[in-house]
Amino acid sequence: MRLKGKVGIVTGSGSGIGRGIALAMAKEGANIAIVDINEEKAKSTLQEINQYTEGMLFIKDISKKEYIEEIISEVVGKFGKLDILVNNAHASKQALFKETTMELFDLSFNTGFYPTFYFMKAAYPELKKSKGKVINFASGAGISGQPTQASYAAAKEAIRGITRVAANEWGPEGINVNIIAPIALTEGVKQWRQSASELYEQMINNIPLRRLGDPEQDIGRTAVFLASDDSDYITGQTIMVDGGSIKIY
């Protein structure tokens, strides 16, 4: 058990990649606070977590920053510490650049960038005590500049920026801050596959490993690595978990 006794918060863990990470971490012994806006899905993740360790449930809209400090203090109140912070939640809508509005930017930054920033800030005193690990999420859409993703790409690259700053500032205190840039077969992608099977095939053929990642087996286990002692000397880095799609320099 590589995360035995650790305590983690995973945002957006009701479904998809967040759920995969929460499960992978619980299976390695971590207690997990699930944060999601969707009650039904979050409860189902909680039930799964409780088969392995102890979960906590927060049905919260984390675009409201007052909830964030509340979540941190409740987690620490219950478990006595915080070792792992995973900022995974992010909502956005695709639009062509010329049709992208301030509202779309607000959606992307308010659900993805600001919660990441405020969670890191609020968790910092606890992470300092535990010599903890932060795992943030970026995207190939940002790194490669995928069409129709202006608001998402901007927020994701902004997250990469603050991740490196925090890695440098908090390194001397023993806090590691890294990024995963994933591609995964989530429920959303499964739906899209049904409606656009030709595009889906095309996309798969452009991935060197010819498949999408699994939220738990691929993305979750990479997050476990970054949360474990095995990655103690890795900080400020972006780990591509994308089947070889993008090779960054």
Next chain:
Amino acid sequence: MKIGRLDKKIAIVTGGASGIGEQMVDLFSKEGATVIAADINKEALEKVNQKENVIGMKLNVASDEDWAALAKEVYQRFGKIDVLVNNAGISSEKPYADINLDDWQKMLSINGFGSFAGIKHVASYMAKEKKGSIVNISSYTAQIGQGFNHYSASKGAVRALSKAAATTFGKSCVRVNALFPGIIETPMTKGLSTSKELVGQLIQATPLQRLGQPEDIANAALFLASDDSSYITGAELVIDGGFSAQ
């Protein structure tokens, strides 16, 4: 007993008789793998052969023939090869103006061709089984200018090669990734002329405020070798305490 993270896997680690390579060999065998420690140093191999689940084999990584023979022998004996770590390498601090063609060729043939030939001979056996993980060792000096002139160039070759091979062998489900160690405390780096004062400065300039240890690299290699990283290929994993993130 818990199941190891490389349970029943067959792994080859070049330069496996000392330094970081030896650390990897020990960690991989502890995690359930049968490890072939390939090394050019015959005496060191004798010590290796005394370890459980570790087999020492002589290999000059710069030799195409040596590689062909080793890959064939391992495949015939075990029926598969799951993991290859191209770890063997040499270093040099020779000043730019003093490097001649012989120096260049020696450096590039061991660090560059050594990794290339390993992939060439081992990936074809991995492709037969539609599974495999290759880990190359580049260096932070391939990403940022730090002197180490022809050494950096050879590690730059490893960097580019890893990405090219990831694309070439991706559809055969053979993954190829590269590790980028910062300054790691090993016999090789301890031999460098770097003064204590400079080491102190380096530590100050590293966000995590320490030099890397062989186990930091071995742990990262274990992750990339294991199925935990099964969707990662063509990637770069920098293990430098945040030095190059600044």
